[in-house]
Amino acid sequence: METTEKENMLKSYQTVRTFSEQLVQPLNLEDFIIQSMEDTSPPKWHLAHTTWFYEKFILKEFAEDYQGFNVQFDYLFNSYYETVGPFHPRIQRGLITRPSVEEVFEYRRYVDLHMADLLESDKPEEKKEELVRVLKIGLHHEQQHQELLLTDIKHNLAQNPFLPSYQEQEKKNIPAAGSPSFVAVEGGLIEIGHSGEGFCFDNETPLHKVWLDSYKLSSHLVTNRDYLAFINDEGYKKPQFWLSDGWNTVCKYQWESPLYWFKREDEWHVYTLGGVKKLDPDEPVCHVSFYEADAYARWAGKRLPTEQEWEHALASQKIEGNFAENENYHPLPCGLNKSGPFYQAFGDVWEWTKSPYVSYPGNKPYEGALGEYNAKFMCNQMVLRGGSCATSSSHFRPSYRNFFQPEKRWQFSGIRLAEDVR
Structure with missing residues (x-):
């Protein structure tokens, strides 16, 4: 990849990854684990699954001699990809107390480091095009999970009888605009x-x-x-x-x-x-x-x-x-x-x-x-x-x-x- 293209792709990757971690900053440690219903997933799982996506579909395909972070993660954090192997039942994601939240963040750092090395390396033209294509899917996939993070956190916290706030919001005085037509x-x-x-x-x-x-x-x-x-x-x-x-x-x-x-x-x-x-x-x-x-x-x-x-x-x-x-x-x-x-x-x-x-x-x-x-x-x-x-x-x-x-x-x-x- 040309230098400017490399820099842009790495910057896009880092921007998306940083926003995911920004979204979980208001959480208590206990908030990372709960799963309020089958449709939701624990925040810890979202953080790990999006990381698994880059590891599985990019690093293991395009990075030479890449060593996976933990072989068990292929089972724990695959969502529904039947063709790449078995996966943990969706409804039981809230029962995964191990790995710890700290280890999931270590996993993210490990994959981010190897992704940076890969994106800064030189690849043959045909591999470069495929890498960029899959990377873009991965980035938009993580952005989908950022939305799910917010909706799932909301549903998780709503099960608390005291209805705690995820993040205080400023009151905005915005008027309605006209009548519908x-x-x-x-x-x-x-x-x-x-x-x-x-x-x-x-x-x-x-x-x-x-x-x-x-x-x-x-x-x-x-x-x-x-x-x-x-x-x-x-x-x-x-x-x-x-x-x-x-x-x-x-x-x-x-x-x-x-x-x-x-x-x-x-x-x-x-x-x-x-x-x-x-x-x-x-x-x-x-x-x-x-x-x-x-x-x-x-x-x-x-x-x-x-x-x-x-x-x-x-x-x-x-x-x-x-x-x-x-x-x-x-x-x-x-x-x-x-x-x-x-x-x-x-x-x-x-x-x-x-x-x-x-x-x-x-x-x-x-x-x-x-x-x-x-x-x-x-x-x-x-x-x-x-x-x-x-x-x-x-x-x-x-x-x-x-x-x-x-x-x-x-x-x-x-x-x-x-x-x-x-």
């Missing part, structure tokens, strides 16, 4: 997918054409005030607004409000990474499942957009908003955060779409073990778009496809409505 978007034969400039995951390709009828998309996200009207109208008790699976989920878990909402002295409060606070009616509603988003849309006489409608309407907007770099780690009222005709197009909350997570026509997953990264999850999941307050802006692009099962709601997920043109 529905913006007309012209349809037709349009292109969807990544344009080929910059990084993307394999599930964002290829760029392809789809037909869209004209439609309308809300200028604003659904707010807590909006959603309270649904709750007060007993929306959680009216099966006519719910998909069958959604209604079964509501009944099974006795949902009555979004995750982290609760009443104290007859007033709604919400648990945040900054601790408990009164519910702000102007903030976007957050931590709702696809089922709740869909039910709200039906109650409101609207619908959720498809992921193609979302991308077509918002892909040309400037990427700015409340991302992880702002260190708010909570959605904010829209204020003046407007990109084109849409407020809060990016950041704050991931926006549920009505689209199932499936491959694009002609899609080809990564070759080898990394082909397991996205493709094998294309079943029984729904697509979200737009990024959140826990997403790094350098990780996001408008073609980014997030995906979760329809009942999941521990992520920073919210709602933007759509409607047909009549």
Whole structure:
């Protein structure tokens, strides 16, 4: 690699790695180990798994005579890559008291040192291109885990009856900006997918054409005030607004409000990474499942957009908003955060779409073990778009496809409505 390219890649690597460790600085030692449910992972595991990724897919493939830090880590910190060997059950990650947190940080330092040596070395052109390709996947993989770190820490801490704060947050007096309206978007034969400039995951390709009828998309996200009207109208008790699976989920878990909402002295409060606070009616509603988003849309006489409608309407907007770099780690009222005709197009909350997570026509997953990264999850999941307050802006692009099962709601997920043109 040329000197400048080497320096840029090493700087990118160090920046991402440093941010992961910055995110865990507010934690107590005990916080590193707990796992509140199967969907979450202990912070210690996230720190080790992201390190394992570089060791397994880069150092052991590209670095000559590399000696692994600990042979047991291949089993403990492999997440789901069946083709590279067995792995520890996901639901039991919180039972791994050894290695210690200190040893995990030693592991990170060991791998970082060898990664620096590798990135500063000279490689044949064909190996250099492949190294850079896999490194970029690794960096964006770690940024995904940085978001998971925040969402998992929040869920872990929320199990404490005293609802402790992860990090104190300054109160921000941000006004709501105007009333929502529905913006007309012209349809037709349009292109969807990544344009080929910059990084993307394999599930964002290829760029392809789809037909869209004209439609309308809300200028604003659904707010807590909006959603309270649904709750007060007993929306959680009216099966006519719910998909069958959604209604079964509501009944099974006795949902009555979004995750982290609760009443104290007859007033709604919400648990945040900054601790408990009164519910702000102007903030976007957050931590709702696809089922709740869909039910709200039906109650409101609207619908959720498809992921193609979302991308077509918002892909040309400037990427700015409340991302992880702002260190708010909570959605904010829209204020003046407007990109084109849409407020809060990016950041704050991931926006549920009505689209199932499936491959694009002609899609080809990564070759080898990394082909397991996205493709094998294309079943029984729904697509979200737009990024959140826990997403790094350098990780996001408008073609980014997030995906979760329809009942999941521990992520920073919210709602933007759509409607047909009549």
